[in-house]
Amino acid sequence: MRPLVNVRPIVEFAGVSRSYGSRLALDDVNLTLLPGELTFLVGPSGAGKSTLLKLINREIRPTRGTVCVAGIPAHEIKASRVAELRRQVGVVFQDYKLLPRLTALENVAFGLQVGDLRISDEEARERSLDALEAVGLGERADAFPNQLSGGQQQRVAVARAVVAQPSLLIADEPTGNLDQDTAWELMDLFEDIAAWGTSVLVATHNVEIVTRLQRRVLTLVHGRLVRDQPAGQTGRMAWLASS
Amino acid sequence: MAGVVVKGRFPRRRVIQTVVANLVRYMFQGAARSWARNIGGTAPALGSMTLLLLMSGLVGLTGFALHNLADIEASQASLLHVYLRDQATPRDVMMLWNRLEADARVASVSYTTKDDALARAQRIPGLPQLADSTESNPFPASLDVHVKHIEDVEGIDSLARYDVAVDSSYPTSYDKGAYQRIQVVLFGAAVAGFAFLSLLGFIAVTVTMNSIKAAIHARRDEITIMQLVGAPRWMVRGPFVIEGAITGALAGLVAGLVTFGLAAAGSNAAPGTFTQFAPGVTISVAGLAALLVVAMGLALGSGSSLISLRRHMES
Numbered sequence: 001m002r003p004l005v006n007v008r009p010i011v012e013f014a015g016v017s018r019s020y021g022s023r024l025a026l027d028d029v030n031l032t033l034l035p036g037e038l039t040f041l042v043g044p045s046g047a048g049k050s051t052l053l054k055l056i057n058r059e060i061r062p063t064r065g066t067v068c069v070a071g072i073p074a075h076e077i078k079a080s081r082v083a084e085l086r087r088q089v090g091v092v093f094q095d096y097k098l099l100p101r102l103t104a105l106e107n108v109a110f111g112l113q114v115g116d117l118r119i120s121d122e123e124a125r126e127r128s129l130d131a132l133e134a135v136g137l138g139e140r141a142d143a144f145p146n147q148l149s150g151g152q153q154q155r156v157a158v159a160r161a162v163v164a165q166p167s168l169l170i171a172d173e174p175t176g177n178l179d180q181d182t183a184w185e186l187m188d189l190f191e192d193i194a195a196w197g198t199s200v201l202v203a204t205h206n207v208e209i210v211t212r213l214q215r216r217v218l219t220l221v222h223g224r225l226v227r228d229q230p231a232g233q234t235g236r237m238a239w240l241a242s243s
Numbered sequence: 244m245a246g247v248v249v250k251g252r253f254p255r256r257r258v259i260q261t262v263v264a265n266l267v268r269y270m271f272q273g274a275a276r277s278w279a280r281n282i283g284g285t286a287p288a289l290g291s292m293t294l295l296l297l298m299s300g301l302v303g304l305t306g307f308a309l310h311n312l313a314d315i316e317a318s319q320a321s322l323l324h325v326y327l328r329d330q331a332t333p334r335d336v337m338m339l340w341n342r343l344e345a346d347a348r349v350a351s352v353s354y355t356t357k358d359d360a361l362a363r364a365q366r367i368p369g370l371p372q373l374a375d376s377t378e379s380n381p382f383p384a385s386l387d388v389h390v391k392h393i394e395d396v397e398g399i400d401s402l403a404r405y406d407v408a409v410d411s412s413y414p415t416s417y418d419k420g421a422y423q424r425i426q427v428v429l430f431g432a433a434v435a436g437f438a439f440l441s442l443l444g445f446i447a448v449t450v451t452m453n454s455i456k457a458a459i460h461a462r463r464d465e466i467t468i469m470q471l472v473g474a475p476r477w478m479v480r481g482p483f484v485i486e487g488a489i490t491g492a493l494a495g496l497v498a499g500l501v502t503f504g505l506a507a508a509g510s511n512a513a514p515g516t517f518t519q520f521a522p523g524v525t526i527s528v529a530g531l532a533a534l535l536v537v538a539m540g541l542a543l544g545s546g547s548s549l550i551s552l553r554r555h556m557e558s
Contacts, residue, residue, distance in 0.1 A: 079476060087473035097464050114474040117265040118258050
């Protein structure tokens with residue numbers, strides 16, 4: 001899926017560099033992500049994948065260049081407007097980050113209500129249940145995280161990330177702790193989410209998933225975006241398997 | 244049901260109710276639960292803060308009493324008693340009175356008879372025994388001279404002490420340098436109290452900041468999630484400020500009650516002596532001091548938390 005001329009990008013990087021002291025983590029990166037696009041971000045460890053995700057979510061600012069997320073200039077907004085930007089971005093972690101004292105339903109509702117205090121308990125419950133059903137966990141809504149498998153916990157985390165209907169979902173090594181079958185289920189879910197119109201960016205090392213799904217692939221090496229392969233043209237990515 | 248108007252609930256009010264309910268749940272209840280869970284980590288902060296606030300309360304009351312004492316001392320220092328000979332004639336006394344009253348440095352002059360002097364002495368602790376030990380009245384009559392400025396007392400003393408109507412063995416109440424000596428002692432006490440409280444304050448704030456740092460560490464996943472789902476910054480920080488405020492309020496409550504209890508016990512046990520040594524420290528003043536201690540605890544607890552949050556939490 002290539003960028004359509006009249007569709008407004010969800011993410012726009014223009015000449016973005018980010019350094020930590022003297023070390024350059026990202027070097028002059030330019031890219032755009034469009035609504036409904038599932039994109040993989042690949043590269044060896046230390047290539048700058050996490051830095052790129054943190055820039056999107058305004059956990060850090062770029063040293064140079066501009067970052068726009070859902071029309072919000074992430075590179076220059078004040079700290080008081082960061083929350084507004086983050087409501088446009090759902091985040092999924094490798095280690096799920098579920099609160100152990102809350103049930104699956106409460107974890108999802110927590111994410112929804114602390115992001116928007118105007119959402120009542122009834123509405124939060126209803127929307128959280130919908131999200132859990134969408135990820136196939138409607139039956140386990142009252143289970144605590146320690147009663148769920150790793151794959152189920154990751155699906156709860158996905159439900160929490162998308163329940164507020166963000167424009168963009170970013171996932172940092174979401175299959176890192178999952179077996180291959182569960183990883184495939186998660187990828188199916190990401191494809192569904194992208195099909196609903198949400199832009200999905202997945203940072204991963206999983207070669208099999210990247211090569212078989214044949215979606216757009218961005219390759220980072222030493223902080224530089226060295227390749228931007230459109231969907232269907234990703235090849236076998238043999239270099240990634242050996243990295 | 245035709246013609247019956249059914250009033251729906253005002254939606255805006257419902258939104259406000261929802262916001263308030265969510266605030267109470269995620270900020271106040273969350274803070275209270277977290278505080279109760281981390282009580283072990285909070286105990287050192289609670290202890291040091293209670294000690295600081297208790298000392299502040301007691302030093303505050305002592306400072307108030309010393310301030311009153313200084314006022315009394317200042318007013319007494321500007322009052323010069325000119326003691327009259329028992330044999331002084333009314334004419335001599337009147338001449339001295341007129342001379343003093345005519346002086347521009349003098350505000351007023353009044354006469355105290357021997358009987359009034361005895362009555363006044365009997366109100367001073369320790370003197371009633373002396374007064375009762377002799378059959379005759381040992382206290383002289385006096386002219387009580389209110390001098391406008393303390394620094395002029397020495398001049399008025401020189402003017403009066405060699406007069407024929409004045410007792411030559413103990414002419415006046417003037418004690419050169421006494422007022423300055425009291426001022427030096429009071430200033431020294433204030434500086435020492437301030438230094439002591441500053442040190443205690445530094446310890447209490449440091450310990451509280453560390454306990455909040457531990458609370459942040461214990462709830463780091465929750466904080467991360469709140470930040471990433473777009474919770475406003477004040478909502479992420481609020482529960483920790485409330486946790487600090489709970490610690491401060493509890494410490495303030497304990498310290499305030501002890502401060503009030505000690506002042507009330509002292510006042511009830513020996514009211515006369517207590518008033519002599521701590522003038523102006525009444526039950527209502529002690530109550531006000533206790534309230535101030537609680538307010539100080541609240542400010543100290545929430546302020547320390549804010550400083551700790553700025554240092555340890557990602558913006």
